[in-house]
Amino acid sequence: MNLEVKIGNMIMKNPVTTASGTFGYGREYTEFVDLNLLGAVTVKGISLEPREGNPPPRIYETPCGMINSIGLQNVGLKNFIDEKLPYLKGFDTRIIVNILGNTIDEYCELSSALDGKVDAIELNVSCPNVKKGGVFFSSHNEMLRTLIKEVRATIKRSTLIVKLSPASADIVIQARICEEVGIEAVSMINTIPAMAIDIHTRRPRLSNITGGLSGPAIRPIGVRMVWETHRAINIPIIAMGGIVTAEDAIEYILAGATAIAIGTANFVNPTVTLDIIEGIRKYMLIHDVDDINSLIGGLIC
Amino acid sequence: MEVIDNREITDRVFILRLRLTESVLKPEPGQFYLLRPDTGYDPLLGRPFSAFRWNSDWIEFLIRKTGRGTALLSKFRPGDHIRLLGPLGRTFPSPSPHKTPVLLAGGIGMASVYSLLLNRKGDYIFIYGAKSAPELLLTEDIKPLVRELYLCTDDGSMGFQGNVIEFFKKFVKEAPSHSIVVYACGPREMTEPLMKLLRTYNIEGYISLEERMACGLGACMGCAKHTKRGMKRVCMEGPVFNIEEL
Numbered sequence: 204m205n206l207e208v209k210i211g212n213m214i215m216k217n218p219v220t221t222a223s224g225t226f227g228y229g230r231e232y233t234e235f236v237d238l239n240l241l242g243a244v245t246v247k248g249i250s251l252e253p254r255e256g257n258p259p260p261r262i263y264e265t266p267c268g269m270i271n272s273i274g275l276q277n278v279g280l281k282n283f284i285d286e287k288l289p290y291l292k293g294f295d296t297r298i299i300v301n302i303l304g305n306t307i308d309e310y311c312e313l314s315s316a317l318d319g320k321v322d323a324i325e326l327n328v329s330c331p332n333v334k335k336g337g338v339f340f341s342s343h344n345e346m347l348r349t350l351i352k353e354v355r356a357t358i359k360r361s362t363l364i365v366k367l368s369p370a371s372a373d374i375v376i377q378a379r380i381c382e383e384v385g386i387e388a389v390s391m392i393n394t395i396p397a398m399a400i401d402i403h404t405r406r407p408r409l410s411n412i413t414g415g416l417s418g419p420a421i422r423p424i425g426v427r428m429v430w431e432t433h434r435a436i437n438i439p440i441i442a443m444g445g446i447v448t449a450e451d452a453i454e455y456i457l458a459g460a461t462a463i464a465i466g467t468a469n470f471v472n473p474t475v476t477l478d479i480i481e482g483i484r485k486y487m488l489i490h491d492v493d494d495i496n497s498l499i500g501g502l503i504c
Numbered sequence: 505m506e507v508i509d510n511r512e513i514t515d516r517v518f519i520l521r522l523r524l525t526e527s528v529l530k531p532e533p534g535q536f537y538l539l540r541p542d543t544g545y546d547p548l549l550g551r552p553f554s555a556f557r558w559n560s561d562w563i564e565f566l567i568r569k570t571g572r573g574t575a576l577l578s579k580f581r582p583g584d585h586i587r588l589l590g591p592l593g594r595t596f597p598s599p600s601p602h603k604t605p606v607l608l609a610g611g612i613g614m615a616s617v618y619s620l621l622l623n624r625k626g627d628y629i630f631i632y633g634a635k636s637a638p639e640l641l642l643t644e645d646i647k648p649l650v651r652e653l654y655l656c657t658d659d660g661s662m663g664f665q666g667n668v669i670e671f672f673k674k675f676v677k678e679a680p681s682h683s684i685v686v687y688a689c690g691p692r693e694m695t696e697p698l699m700k701l702l703r704t705y706n707i708e709g710y711i712s713l714e715e716r717m718a719c720g721l722g723a724c725m726g727c728a729k730h731t732k733r734g735m736k737r738v739c740m741e742g743p744v745f746n747i748e749e750l
Contacts, residue, residue, distance in 0.1 A: 227723030234721075247725075255735050262716050262726035264573075267545045269718065276725045276735060419545045447545065470549055470718040471540070473589065 204487055205494040206480075208242070208461050210439050211362030211387030213297055213322045215242035215462060218495055219452070219480050222443045222466030223248050223301035223325060223366070224273065228287040229294075235473035240480065243297035245464060246287065248327050249317075250302070251309050253279035263399050263408035268418030268445070269467060270397045272411035275303055275330075280316055288320065297322040301366065305333040307350050311357045319360040326354060329368040329393050341368040347377055352384050364441065367391040369421075369428060378432045378440075390441035390464065391432065392425045418467040419445040426458045433459020433500050447471065449482020459500040505588045507580045508562055514638055517612065518578050519556070521564045522586060529591055531555035531563070533620040534712055534744040537590030538720045539565065539577060547573045550589055552717045552739070554616035554689070566615035566641070592720050593743045596687050596710055599626040603685040603708070606631065606675075607650075608698065610668050610690025614641060616712045616743075617689050627651050629684075631675065633668035633694075637661035669697050681705040688712070702747050709747040713738055 206217035220243035226232055229244045238244055256276025263270045278287065283300075291298050298321045304310040314324055328347055331337040340350050351365055365381045367374050369392040378389050394415025399408040407413075425444025433440055442460030446452050447468040455463050468475045483495070492498060505528065509521040520539075524530070531537070538550030551573045556566040569575050580586060596617075599605035605626045607617040610633050621628055628649065633656035634640045640655055640662060647653055655663030656671045664671045668690065676684075686709035688698055695711050702709040715727040715738040722740035729738050731749050736742065741749075 225719075225724060227721075231719075231721050231723040247723075256725060256728060258730065259728055260716050261728060262718055262724070264547060264549055264716075267548055269548060271718075271724070271726060273725045273728075276728065418548055467548070467718075470720075470724055471545070472587075473719070473721060 204484065205496070206483065208439075208495060210323065210364070210441065210462055213243070213362040215297055217242040217480050217483070218456065218460075218462040219476055219483070220297075220299060220441065220462060220464045221245050221469065221476060222464040223327070225466040225469045228283070229291050230287070232469070232473060236476055238291075238294040238296050241296050241476055242462060243299050243322065244291060244294070245299040245301060245325060246291070247277050248275050248301040248303045249277050249280055249283050249313065250275065250304060251280050251312055253277065253282065258410045260409055261411075263414070265397070265399055265416065266420060268416050268420030270399055270409060270414040270416050271394070272409045272414035274411065280313055284316070284320065299323040299325050299364070301325040301327050303327040303330045305330065307353050310350060310354050314354045315357040317361065318358045321361055323362040323364055324358065325364040325366050325390055326351065327366050327393070329366070329370070339368070341371045341377065344372065344376060344380060348380050348384060351381060351386055355385055362387045364388045364390050366393055368393045369424060370396050374428050375431050375435045378436050382436045382438050386438065388439045388441060388461075389432070389436070390443060392421070392428055392444045395421055395424065417445070419447055421445045422451060426454055429455055429460050430458040430502065446479070447475065449479045449486055452479050452483060453486055453498070456495070456498045457500070457502045459502075461499055505586055507582050507584045507586060509582060510578070510580050512578070513641060517566065517568045517641060519564050519566055520577060520580065521562050522588060524558065524561060524563050528588060530558055530560075531591035531619070532595035533623045534596035534616055535591040535593050536743060537565070537588050537592065538717070540587040540589075541576050541580065542585055542587050543576070547576065549718050550587065550720065551577070552592075552720065554712065554743075555591065555619055556615040557619070557622060566612065566618075568612040589720055592739055594741065596620045596624075596712070596744050598624050599685060603683055604629060604679075606684050606686050608668055608672060608686060608688035608690065608694075609633070610694035611635075611639065613689035613691065613694070613712070615689075617687050618642075618646070620687055621646070621649050630654070631656065631668055631671055633657065633671070635659065668694055669701065672698070673701065676701070676705050676707065681707045685709065699747050699750055710744050711747060711750070712743045713745060714743070
């Protein structure tokens with residue numbers, strides 16, 4: 204049975220990774236998960252300088268989901284390379300580092316510093332561009348193109364992934380732009396902008412007022428977007444959005460995903476990544492599938 | 505974990521007793537567990553509760569119904585199963601023999617400081633407040649364990665009329681500040697002014713804080729709290745904080 208998949212130059216021993224921001228820097232979960240068994244570990248988004256994030260409350264649970272506005276709290280590039288990365292390197296798994304910036308220059312500085320040190324770099328493009336009045340990079344196709352083109356030029360060795368937002372004008376068009384620019388893979392979907400109100404106090408549930416919705420509630424939206432995108436591009440998709448079980452993972456693979464990332468479910472059950480890998484194996488056994496790659500985009504319609 | 509018993513002690517508060525198996529570590533006073541009903545994905549996340557009472561066979565949680573998660577937990581019956589993650593977080597440090605330990609509990613915050621009282625020897629003074637008399641829980645159980653017990657109610661239906669902070673203000677004027685150490689747990693309206701008060705009087709203090717939480721393992725950064733040394737996670741660097749840190 205083959206579970207190995209390829210994302211750009213990166214070969215994953217199985218299609219399962221973690222969604223950025225839900226697995227810390229990997230170490231936080233080692234009491235529950237043997238990282239060696241994962242296809243890849245995707246760590247929390249890294250910025251050039253450490254970020255303190257938003258004031259609390261930062262999370263709020265909604266039906267079958269949660270809204271978060273952590274505010275991208277992270278240790279910054281230097282601390283990540285000096286303190287977090289060496290530990291992760293001790294495991295036989297692929298390392299994907301999510302990066303985020305306020306300007307194109309910041310992204311480029313991050314990507315050049317990490318190139319070759321990690322297996323893949325994932326660009327979080329759902330960040331405000333401070334030089335363009337705080338408009339999200341992902342909200343304008345041409346702004347996105349400029350950003351990813353410039354970052355592309357800084358990377359020689361690591362695989363480059365762009366994480367697409369479901370809030371962008373058209374996620375399929377943005378995936379096409381990624382392919383045109385020579386990005387090796389896209390990951391999707393990021394959280395969906397959302398909010399909740401305490402009707403008794405009339406105040407927002409989150410200090411940041413709005414946040415990103417994740418969890419099983421968003422899965423059907425993610426599956427639809429992955430399917431539409433898969434039909435439009437030839438580069439691999441790492442799918443995420445509400446995966447809790449192996450069945451959910453298979454659903455995304457049939458829609459067109461080459462690999463899948465587990466996010467919010469890590470908070471529900473810390474061993475979920477391993478349970479899903481096992482469940483995928485069982486599914487393949489029951490359905491007589493020898494190679495996971497033969498399932499990708501296997502939707503019959 | 506299997507539910508052994510689930511007892512309502514008021515219309516809003518219940519004690520949930522779960523069987524402890526060898527796979528679950530026993531807590532230290534002040535530590536907490538995430539409890540999640542194994543009934544699908546709504547509610548989705550586990551809920552954090554301080555360990556209340558335990559022995560080698562079982563562990564109890566004192567829970568107040570405040571939302572969907574706690575309402576669902578209140579309906580669990582013996583034989584049902586609940587997922588348990590923990591023990592998590594930092595504990596209350598043991599009282600020093602040179603200082604009188606003063607426990608301050610507001611409402612359901614009683615669960616956390618009560619675990620200290622049960623598990624660490626000390627000549628305790630217990631100051632316990634709630635909105636009204638029926639919400640002061642298990643006072644008969646507390647009495648034999650402490651040197652002095654002071655009850656406070658907002659409506660004056662039992663003990664001192666006013667909240668724990670108002671009572672404590674009077675109390676510290678009479679007690680030399682260097683001779684007491686405070687352990688506290690309660691709602692934000694209690695812990696925020698308490699921090700200021702303890703600093704003003706230069707009293708050593710440990711406060712168990714509450715924040716919305718997702719993973720409980722320090723990964724999601726959901727339960728961050730502003731401290732002197734930047735954002736700290738209530739699940740990892742807390743829930744018990746030395747007030748010097750806050």
